[in-house]
Amino acid sequence: MISSARPTFRFAPSPNGLLHLGHARSALLNAAMAAQAGGLLLLRIEDIDLARCRPEYEAAICEDLAWLGIAWEPPARRQSEHFDDYRTALVRLGELDLVYESFESRADINRAVRDHPDWPRDPDGAPLFPFPRLAMSVDERSRRRAAGEPFALRLDMARAVALAGPLDWREAGQGVGHAASIEPRAVAADPLAWGDVVLARKEVPTSYHLSVVVDDALQGVTHVVRGADLTAATSVHRLLQTLLDLPAPLYTHHTLLVDPQGRKLSKSLGSESLRTLRENGATAQEVRRLALDVVD
Numbered sequence: 001m002i003s004s005a006r007p008t009f010r011f012a013p014s015p016n017g018l019l020h021l022g023h024a025r026s027a028l029l030n031a032a033m034a035a036q037a038g039g040l041l042l043l044r045i046e047d048i049d050l051a052r053c054r055p056e057y058e059a060a061i062c063e064d065l066a067w068l069g070i071a072w073e074p075p076a077r078r079q080s081e082h083f084d085d086y087r088t089a090l091v092r093l094g095e096l097d098l099v100y101e102s103f104e105s106r107a108d109i110n111r112a113v114r115d116h117p118d119w120p121r122d123p124d125g126a127p128l129f130p131f132p133r134l135a136m137s138v139d140e141r142s143r144r145r146a147a148g149e150p151f152a153l154r155l156d157m158a159r160a161v162a163l164a165g166p167l168d169w170r171e172a173g174q175g176v177g178h179a180a181s182i183e184p185r186a187v188a189a190d191p192l193a194w195g196d197v198v199l200a201r202k203e204v205p206t207s208y209h210l211s212v213v214v215d216d217a218l219q220g221v222t223h224v225v226r227g228a229d230l231t232a233a234t235s236v237h238r239l240l241q242t243l244l245d246l247p248a249p250l251y252t253h254h255t256l257l258v259d260p261q262g263r264k265l266s267k268s269l270g271s272e273s274l275r276t277l278r279e280n281g282a283t284a285q286e287v288r289r290l291a292l293d294v295v296d
C-alpha cells in the first residue's frame with residue numbers, strides 16, 4: 001500500500017467516451033484543491049468494462065487534461081490491470097459470509113417487481129434486488145455456477161449493515177478558494193437504500209463500488225472530489241471500507257453542470273466533448289471558466 005503523508009486526490013474517469021465539461025469541472029476542482037492543500041493529484045483510469053472502454057479514449061483523456069494544464073503524478077492506475085486486487089477483497093467479504101451468487105437477469109428482476117408499483121428503488125432508480133438470498137440453497141448456487149450459468153456476486157446488504165453498524169462519512173465543502181476552510185460535516189450513510197448491490201459478475205471480476213474502494217485505499221487517496229451524482233454511492237463505499245478495514249477519505253461532492261434543459265451533462269446525451277470545443281476554437285482558459293462556472 002502506498003502510504004503518503006501528503007494529501008492525495010484523484011481524478012477517475014472511465015475511458016468509454018470523450019470527456020465533456022462536467023469531467024473538466026471535476027478534474028479542475030481536484031487539481032485546484034490538491035494544489036491548495038500542497039498535495040498530489042493522481043489519475044485513475046476506470047476501465048473495468050472492457051467491452052465499452054477503449055485505449056483511444058484513454059489517450060484522449062490524457063490529451064484533454066494536458067491541454068487544460070492539469071498535471072498528475074505518474075503512473076496512472078489502470079483498473080483492468082488490477083483485477084487480482086479486487087478478487088482479494090471479494091474473497092475477504094466471502095470469508096465474512098457476505099457474498100452470494102445470483103442468477104436472475106435484469107429482465108427477471110423487472111418481471112418480479114412489475115406488479116408491485118411501490119417496490120423500493122435504489123438512489124439511481126433501479127429496483128432493489130427482489131430475490132432473497134435464503135430462497136436458494138448454497139448447494140444449488142454452487143451447482144449452477146459450476147454448470148457455467150451467468151451470475152452476479154451480490155453483497156448480502158442486511159447482513160453487511162448488521163455487521164458494520166451505523167456509519168457516516170465526512171463531507172467537506174466545495175470550491176476552489178474555500179474548500180479547505182470549511183469544516184467537514186458528518187453525513188449518515190444509508191447503504192440499505194441500495195439493497196444487495198452487485199460486487200462482481202461472471203465476466204467482470206469486480207464492480208464500480210468494489211474497485212473504487214479498493215483503489216482509493218491502495219493509492220493512499222485521502223480526498224475524494226467527484227460529482228454530486230455519486231453522493232448516494234458513498235454509503236456503499238463507506239460500508240465496504242469498514243468491512244474491508246480500509247481508511248475513509250474525506251469527500252467533496254461538487255455540483256454538476258447541466259445543459260439548457262437542466263439535465264446533467266453526459267456521454268450518453270452526446271454532451272459536447274472537450275475535443276470538439278477545442279477544435280471549434282475554444283481556448284483552454286475559456287473552457288476552464290465554463291467548466292468552473294466562473295461568472296465575471
Ligand code: GLU
Nearest residue numbers: 012013014046212226230
Ligand atoms: N469513474 C467514475 C465516473 O467516471 C468516477 C468514480 C469516482 O470518482 O468515484 O463517473
